[in-house]
Amino acid sequence: MDLKIQGKVAIVTGGTKGIGRAIVEAFADEGANVAFCARNKDEVAETEKALLAKGVKAQGTVLDVGDAQALRAWVDDSAQEFGGIDMAVANVSALAIPDEDDNWDTSYRVDLMGTVNLCKAVIPYLEKSDVKSLLAISSVSGREADFASGPYGTFKTAIIGYMSGLSFSLAEKGIRANSVSPGNTYFSGGVWENIEGGNPDLFSFAMGLNPTGRMGTAQEVASSVVFISSPVSSRTSGANVLIDGALTRGIQF
Numbered sequence: 001m002d003l004k005i006q007g008k009v010a011i012v013t014g015g016t017k018g019i020g021r022a023i024v025e026a027f028a029d030e031g032a033n034v035a036f037c038a039r040n041k042d043e044v045a046e047t048e049k050a051l052l053a054k055g056v057k058a059q060g061t062v063l064d065v066g067d068a069q070a071l072r073a074w075v076d077d078s079a080q081e082f083g084g085i086d087m088a089v090a091n092v093s094a095l096a097i098p099d100e101d102d103n104w105d106t107s108y109r110v111d112l113m114g115t116v117n118l119c120k121a122v123i124p125y126l127e128k129s130d131v132k133s134l135l136a137i138s139s140v141s142g143r144e145a146d147f148a149s150g151p152y153g154t155f156k157t158a159i160i161g162y163m164s165g166l167s168f169s170l171a172e173k174g175i176r177a178n179s180v181s182p183g184n185t186y187f188s189g190g191v192w193e194n195i196e197g198g199n200p201d202l203f204s205f206a207m208g209l210n211p212t213g214r215m216g217t218a219q220e221v222a223s224s225v226v227f228i229s230s231p232v233s234s235r236t237s238g239a240n241v242l243i244d245g246a247l248t249r250g251i252q253f
Contacts, residue, residue: 003230006031008131009082010229011075013065013118014092016043018187019137022222023089028054030226032087035078037063057082065092065114066106075121086131087229088122090115090159093137095191099150107151112158119166119177126175133229134170134177136163137221138240140248143181147202156181160240167238176237180225183244186215212245 010027014020015036024034028051037060038044044060051058059081065071079085094110096103115136126132141148142156159179166177184206186192192215196203207215221243228236242248 001232003030003227003232005087005131005226005230007033008086008129009033009035009078009084010087010089011078011085011118011122012036012089012091013063013071013114014038015060016040016047018190019182019185019218019221020091021047022187022218023091023225024051024058025054026219026222026226027087027229028056028058030230031056033057033082035059035061035074035082035085037061037065037074039064065118066094066109068113068117071114071117072121075118075125079122079125084128085122085125086129087133088118088126088135089225089229090118090134090136093139093152093156095152097148097150097152097191103151107155111152111155112162115159116162119162123170123175127173131229131231132173132175134163134166134175135225135229136179137225138163138179138181140181140183140242140244143240143242144248144250164238164240171237176234178228178236178238179240180221180228181240181242181244182216182221183242183247184210184215185218185221187218190218210245210247214245216243216245 010032015024016038024036048060094106096106138159139156141153163177163179
């Protein structure tokens with residue numbers, strides 16, 4: 001299927017690891033040019049090199065999305081460098097799961113406000129695009145109560161609500177806004193690999209909740225993110241799309 005995004009521009013926060021890395025690669029595989037950010041200089045450089053090898057324009061920037069001013073400047077600089085922005089993905093999470101005071105502050109600044117500030121900065125550029133897609137990565141922990149229902153889950157819930165509200169307020173401008181909620185996603189260096197080694201009982205419990213008998217992959221999430229972001233999915237707005245292999249039991253109306 002031609003997703004009609006060849007030559008279009010995607011901007012992605014957190015593009016060097018896990019789901020974020022899979023997303024930037026999936027955009028590039030479809031011929032989209034990609035601006036992305038992350039905090040580790042070496043990982044940014046390696047990812048940029050890998051994307052350029054796919055024959056697209058790519059630019060990585062070292063950035064903490066919790067720095068609102070720097071985030072907005074990055075969006076403006078990227079739009080100038082690429083000649084506009086067509087699709088935006090707020091992917092970064094602090095992954096601050098334990099219910100501790102510092103984690104509430106960090107999750108608010110990085111997870112929630114990182115999403116809000118990206119969306120606010122990119123909307124003026126999307127208005128000039130013929131694709132006009134905003135997408136945020138939430139989590140099944142934002143949809144139902146589980147072990148991560150402290151700061152992580154609470155702000156993931158807020159992200160779903162925020163994106164739903166944007167879909168309504170921006171509809172007249174033709175801008176679509178959606179969230180994607182992955183279930184347990186296993187990748188090298190990720191949360192679940194760490195839990196597997198550090199808390200095998202929790203890992204076994206989580207595996208037992210997956211009716212497919214396995215966790216998902218970052219690539220499985222990325223494929224849906226890129227499709228929803230594309231003009232082929234032009235009627236999808238205000239949705240929270242579960243990519244969880246039937247992990248969650250609640251019925252979405």
